[in-house]
Structure formats: C-alpha cells, structure tokens
Amino acid sequence: TAPTVAAAVLEARQRGLDNFSVLSLHKTMPPPLRALLDLGETPLQGFVLPGHVSVVTGLDCYRFLADDYGVGGVVTGFAAHDVLRALIQLLQMDEPVIANEYTRAVRPEGNPVARGVLDQVFEPGDADWRGLGVIPGSGLRFKDEFAAFDAARRFAVDPGEALEPAGCRCGEVLRGVLDPAECALFGTRCTPEDPVGACMVSSEGACAARYRYRGFDD
Template sequence: MTEIDRLVARLRRYQGPVLTFMEVCGTHTMAIARQGLKQLLPDTIRLVSGPGCPVCVTPVGYVDHALALAAREEVLLTTFGDLMRVPGSRPGSAPAPSLQQASAQGARVQVVYSPLNALQLAREHPESEVVFLGVGFETTTPTIAAAVLQAEAEGLANFSVLSAHKTIPEAMVLLSGAEDLGLAGYLCPGHVSVILGTGPYEPLAAVHGMACAVGGFEAAEVLRALVALVDQVEQGTPRVDNLYPGAVRPEGNPRARALVERVFEPADAAWRGIGVIPHSGLAFRKKYAAFDAALRFPVSLPAPVEPKGCRCGEVLRGVLDPVACPLFGRVCTPENPVGACMVSSEGSCAARYHYTLEA
C-alpha cells in the first residue's frame, strides 16, 4: 500500500458529521484540481476554496487604475502574467477592457517573472516611468519590498509600484466566523507560511476553534494535512500542525518580514466580493511615498462597476460552488470572463472549468 493509499484510507474512515475545510492558496486550488484530489475524499469531507487567489480578490477599481496608467504615454507597465486578462469595469464597453487589450491597442505592458525584471526595465528605459503592479500575498510582498529598497539604493527615480498587497490571516479570521460556511478548519497556505511561519494561525485555533494544518502541494502533502485536520477535529483539539516542515519553519522568514515592514505599513484593504477587511492590506510608509504609483500618478476614475449577475463574492467566500453560479460556463468563460474567479487560471471558477469533467 502506498502512502497515498494509506492517507486516503484514513480519511475514508472518518464517519462523523460533514466537515468543511477551506484552502486559501491558489496553488493549492490548482494542485487539488489538477490531481483530482477531491475524488479521493469521502462525502463526509468537503474541501472548499477561499480567497487565495490574489488577482481574484483585487477590486475591479484597481484594474481600472492600472488601465488608466497603461494609457499614459510615459508609463511602461510591468505585471505578473496573472493580471493580463482581468477585465476592468468601464461600463458599456464590450468586451470589458483588460491589460491584454490595452497592450493590443499600443499601450506598453510587459509581463515579467520577477519585480527584479521590472527594475531592470527601469534601468534600461530612463525616459519611461516603469510601474509595477504589486499584487500578491505574503510570499510576494517581500520580493517587491526588496525591489523598492534596491531602487532606493540605486537612486532609480523612474520605478514605482501600484500596491494592492494583501495579508491572508485577517481574511481567515473573518471567514472562520461565517455561519453560512460552517468551517471546521483551514488547509493553511504553503508558501505564504514560508514567510509567516505558523504563529499567525495560532489565534485561529485557540480563539476561533479552527483546525489548522500547513500543507505542501504534492498529493501526499495535501492529504497529510487533511489527515491532520481530521485528527484535530476527532480529538477536539484545534491547533496548528505543520505538515510542510522542510520549507515552513515555525518562525517563518523574519528577514523577509522585516523588509516588508521597512517599506510598507498595515492598512485597511478592500477584497473583491468580501469588502473592506481592517489591517489586511499594505500601504507604502511615508518614507517610501516616492515609490507609490498611486501618489505619483493620481487618476480620477468613475466608481467601479461590478459586473451584473457576477457572484464571485460568494465563490471567494467559499459559500457558492462555482457551477452553481448562473453565469458559469455559459456567459462567463476563461476567454470572456465576467468575474475575476474565472480570469486567473488559479481562480476557483477557472480551475473548476478547466479540470472538472463536464456535468
């Protein structure tokens, strides 16, 4: 019997009331969908996707802001590929505008793998304003903080970041109390925890009664974490188990966190579909205001319009199964996405669309 068989057999032995666990990491969403892991679980264990895709939880107004920057002649916009297809909200235009379309119309938009590539473009194009679209959770933020500090050290004045960074534990606390979800616990994110460590999840277990397990991304790693979650529930002792110990240390990566704290400070942040969560975002500290693209290139935009009928909000909170959305697969598809969950390939809807057998 392989380890996977043993883990699955253990999960199938669970006989109690239905348990709902949430993963809050887009890479988990993808890994689970690609490997078809839900097919191995008994009906008594439900695994739902939460707000773990940073592109998906980014408010549509941010995309509008990015599009406005892309339209400026002096701006060379740099972004992770994830954001290219996300539609903005300009009402009345069909299809909704995206960075990909802006690029097709001549705007300078460059997909990069790393903020360091954006920095390099700033060095090579002193005549341009290189703006990096800073979207991401705790794993990504330190890389952007490091790029900002590097730009400061070099005196690169033509580099700035449009920040929509978010921190995940606050959202996890919020959703742990949602009665419509009825969560028993969290499959805690793998790479976010590399930076955070396990400490930030302790209150979830101690105060909110959530079973918590940090897991990796291979099938066995995900299943091990699920077994740990079921164990905690059966024993009635919610705690934080680290099932990704080679990569995740209890203390995380303090050096990375210190860089983030130098450049950014906590701020309230709007999550698409969820609303404003206090202290769940990161804003530039005054000292680094010069690198804040929102201050350097203020734009006045009409209030963003959420697409009609889109239920991404409920999907992001894990209370609506993507296929239950009336737009899913009919009006809303990966090439004509209505909501953000269908745009990013790691969004709950896109993962469902790509990897699930037709109903």
C-alpha cells in the first residue's frame, strides 16, 4: 500500500490540495528480520517471506539473510498451497539462498517504478514493532518537502507507546518464543470471535490460525 499512498501524495501536491494528509505508519521488512536474528532467541533456520511486499521490493533486500546469517528464505503468497510450497523449498535447500515461489506476482527486480515513487515521498524513520520495540530505520516517514501532507506534523499527532492488553503475550508469539496455546488467555478470554490481542485477529494472525487448525484443548 505504501507506493499507492506516495502516489496519492504526489497527486495531491500536483493539484494543490490543502485538505489531504496522511498518518504514515508504513514499515519495511529487512530491519525486523535482522532484529529477530540478532536477538538469537530461537534457532531460526529459514524464513517464509511476504509476497505482496516483495512485488515492490524484489528479492535483493533479503540477500543479507543468506549472506550475513546463513539463513535461507522463500518469497511466497498467502494461499495455503503457496505457503506449503515455500516450506517444501526451504526443506529442500542444500545451501541458504533467497528463492521466489510467488513467480506469478513477484519479479526478482521487484517494481522499480513503485520504489521510485516511494523514494520521492518517504525516507527511513524509526518504527515501533510489536514484540521488538523501536527499530531504527524500519519505518517510512515523510521527507521534509512533503511535511504539509504529514498528519503527524500537521496535527501534532502522537501515536504514543504501543501497549499490549493485560495478559496478552502476542509479542512473544510473534518472536517465535511462545506457542499460542501457552498464553493463559488463549481459547478462554481470547478467541477469534472475541479477540484480546492482535495475533487472534483475522485469518493471518498466528493465534487465530493455531485456534482454527489445532483448537485450544490439546
């Protein structure tokens, strides 16, 4: 979504609009991947990498995983068969590489035009990540020349500190150090119908997937 937001900002500037602003909470993938590996909390051996992000970025931004950490990765889509194929590719790797399972959508070079639009409007900024805290340079903030469209500056918006609901251990789940069922709220106070934490929200949530496919009483 970030390139389309950047394109909208460029269009707004061209039209001279003064009633359009954006609160940018966009984030980038390489910094949190590096942070996870640097933490060393779990013996990570491979990554299933996001397909939609990679449509824009391409594959090169992930090369550091194999080059610096000896960890492979496979870019894939969100369908179940995509994820399964990515896992098979990871298991069959003889050496750590960055592979592309999502060839119907992702090109190795990504989308240079979309990245160019992003680079016109945004620059790296610090961002807060659930379970990881603030990671320098992992977000996208407006360049000074586009400050007029920055809702954070225009309206003095301060998102504040991100706090988990009491008892929620979503951050540990996302870091891979806790199975969702080990959270005391899982399946009792926290269900897909009445979620407490973000990990139980939507079909993409780790806790929601655990609840759907394996239940909560095993």
